[in-house]
Amino acid sequence: xxxxxxxxxxxxxxxxxxxxxxxxxxxxxxxxxxxxxxxxxxxxxxxxxxxxxxxxxxxxxxxxxxxxxxxxxxxxxxxxxxxxxxxxxxxxxxxxxxxx
Amino acid sequence: xxxxxxxxxxxxxxxxxxxxxxxxxxxxxxxxxxxxxxxxxxxxxxxxxxxxxxxxxxxxxxxxxxxxxxxxxxxxxxxxxxxxxxxxxxxxxxxxxxxxxxxxxxxxxxxxxxxxxxxxxxxxxxxxxxxxxxxxxxxxxxxxxxxxxxxxxxxxxxxxxxxxxxxxxxxxxxxxxxxxxxxxxxxxxxxxxxxxxxxxxxxxxxxxxxxxxxxxxxxxxxxxxxxxxxxxxxxxxxxxxxxxxxxxxxxxxxxxxxxxxxxxxxxxxxxxxxxxxxxxxxxxxxxxxxxxxxxxxxxxxxxxxxxxxxxxxxxxxxxxxxxxxxxxxxxxxxxxxxxxxxx
Numbered sequence: 001x002x003x004x005x006x007x008x009x010x011x012x013x014x015x016x017x018x019x020x021x022x023x024x025x026x027x028x029x030x031x032x033x034x035x036x037x038x039x040x041x042x043x044x045x046x047x048x049x050x051x052x053x054x055x056x057x058x059x060x061x062x063x064x065x066x067x068x069x070x071x072x073x074x075x076x077x078x079x080x081x082x083x084x085x086x087x088x089x090x091x092x093x094x095x096x097x098x099x100x
Numbered sequence: 101x102x103x104x105x106x107x108x109x110x111x112x113x114x115x116x117x118x119x120x121x122x123x124x125x126x127x128x129x130x131x132x133x134x135x136x137x138x139x140x141x142x143x144x145x146x147x148x149x150x151x152x153x154x155x156x157x158x159x160x161x162x163x164x165x166x167x168x169x170x171x172x173x174x175x176x177x178x179x180x181x182x183x184x185x186x187x188x189x190x191x192x193x194x195x196x197x198x199x200x201x202x203x204x205x206x207x208x209x210x211x212x213x214x215x216x217x218x219x220x221x222x223x224x225x226x227x228x229x230x231x232x233x234x235x236x237x238x239x240x241x242x243x244x245x246x247x248x249x250x251x252x253x254x255x256x257x258x259x260x261x262x263x264x265x266x267x268x269x270x271x272x273x274x275x276x277x278x279x280x281x282x283x284x285x286x287x288x289x290x291x292x293x294x295x296x297x298x299x300x301x302x303x304x305x306x307x308x309x310x311x312x313x314x315x316x317x318x319x320x321x322x323x324x325x326x327x328x329x330x331x332x333x334x335x336x337x338x339x340x341x342x343x344x345x346x347x348x349x350x351x352x353x354x355x356x357x358x359x360x361x362x363x364x365x366x367x368x369x370x371x372x373x374x375x376x377x378x379x380x381x382x383x384x385x386x387x388x389x390x391x392x393x394x395x396x397x398x399x400x401x402x403x404x405x406x407x408x409x410x411x412x413x414x415x416x417x418x419x420x421x422x423x424x425x426x427x428x429x430x431x432x433x434x435x436x437x438x439x440x441x442x443x
Contacts, residue, residue: 037110037346039109039110039112040109040112041109044107044109048351049106049107049109049351050109052109052110052350052351053109053110056109056110056346056350060343060344060345060346061344063343063344063346063348063350064339064340064341064343064344065340065343066343066350067162067339067340067342067343067348067350067353068165068336068339068340068343070350070354071162071163071165071166071169071335071336071339071353071357072165072166072169072336074166074354074357074361075165075166075167075168075169075170075357075361076169076173078166078170078357078358078361079169079170079172079173079174079361080173081361082170082174082361082362082364082365083173083174083177083365085365086365086369089428090432091369091372091428091431092372092431093174093177093178093369094177100319100320100375100376100377
C-alpha cells in the first residue's frame with residue numbers, strides 16, 4: 001500500500017475509535033453510575049485490619065485474589081491442624097465403611 | 101462483651117467476634133454433616149445482627165470456600181469424595197447456572213420473576229423434604245418387614261439404578277461411589293441442579309446432595325463428601341467474584357472461618373457414627389424448617405423467619421454434637437472391651 005493509503009486506513013481507524021468518545025463527551029451517552037466503596041481507615045491503627053482495608057481501597061482485583069488466597073490458606077492449615085487435634089483425642093480417622 | 105467487639109472496616113461497623121465464631125461453628129457443623137454450604141443459615145444470621153445484606157452474602161461465600169476445604173480434606177481421608185464424579189457434575193452445574201440466570205432475566209422481562217421464584221422456592225424445598233422423608237419411612241418399614249418375614253422381599257429398582265442402565269457412551273466407572281453409568285448422567289444432573297439453584301438464587305448444596313443420592317445412586321456419605329468438593333469450588337468462585345465487587349468483609353470471614361473449621365471437623369467426624377438413612381432423616385427435618393422459614397419471609401415475618409432458622413441451626417448442631425459424643429463413647433467402650441478380651 002502507498003503512504004497515502006496507510007494514512008487513510010489509520011485515519012479511518014482513529015475515527016471509529018474516537019467518535020464514540022466524542023459523542024459521550026457531547027452528552028450523548030449515559031452518565032456513569034458506578035459507585036465505589038471505600039473503607040474508612042482514617043481512625044484505624046496499623047495492623048491486619050488496616051492492611052486489608054488499604055488493599056480494598058487500592059485495588060478490588062487484588063482484594064478479590066487476597067480473599068481467595070487467605071480463605072484457601074486458612075482452610076488448608078486449619079483442615080490439617082484440626083485433623084491432628086481430633087486424632088489426639090483418640091478418634092479413629094481412617095477410611096469409613098459405608099453403611100446406609 | 102464490648103471487649104470482643106471488632107471494627108469491620110469494609111462493612112463499616114462494629115461486630116462481636118464471639119458471635120462470628122459462633123455462627124461459623126454452627127454452620128460448619130451442619131455443612132460438614134450434610135455436605136451443604138449453609139448460606140441459608142449464615143446470611144439471615146448475619147443480617148439479623150445488623151450486618152448489611154450485600155456484605156452478608158459475599159462474606160458468607162468467602163468463608164464457605166475455606167470451610168468446605170476443611171470438610172473436604174476430612175471427607176476425602178474417610179474415602180467419601182468422588183473427585184471424578186464431582187468434576188463431571190461441576191461441568192453441568194456451571195452450564196446450568198448460566199442457563200438459570202438467563203431464565204431469570206427472561207422471567208424478569210415478563211414481570212413474573214418475583215412471584216414465580218418465590219413460589220418455586222417453597223414448593224421445591226417442600227418437595228425435597230417430603231421425598232427424603234418418604235424414602236426414610238419406606239426404608240424403615242422395609243427393614244421391619246424383613247426382620248419378621250420368612251423370605252426377604254424383592255428390592256424394587258430405584259430411579260438411580262434405571263438411569264445408570266442408560267447406555268450412552270462414554271460409560272464411566274466412578275470408583276468411590278461404586279457406580280457405572282454414562283458420563284452424561286452426572287453432567288445432566290449437574291445441569292438441572294445448576295438451573296434450579298441459579299433460578300432460586302442459592303448455592304445448591306441442598307439440591308445436589310439428594311440429587312447425588314436419588315438420581316445418580318451415590319451412597320449417602322459419598323454424596324455428602326462429593327457435594328462438599330463442589331461447594332468448595334463454587335465457594336472459591338463466589339469469594340472471588342464478590343471480592344472484586346467489594347462485597348466481602350474479609351476480617352469477618354476470617355473470624356467465621358475459625359469457628360467453621362472447628363464446626364466442620366465436628367460435623368464431618370460425626371458422620372462416622374451415623375448411618376446413611378439417619379443423615380437423610382435429619383436432612384429432611386432441616387429442609388422442612390428451611391421451607392417454613394422461607395414461607396415466613398414471604399409472608400413478611402422477616403424477623404421471625406431469621407430467628408427460626410438460627411434456632412434450627414443451633415438445635416441441629418447440638419443434635420449432631422450429641423451423636424458424635426455418643427459415637428465416641430461407644431467406640432472407646434468397644435475398644436476397651438476388645439483389649440480386655442485379648443488380655
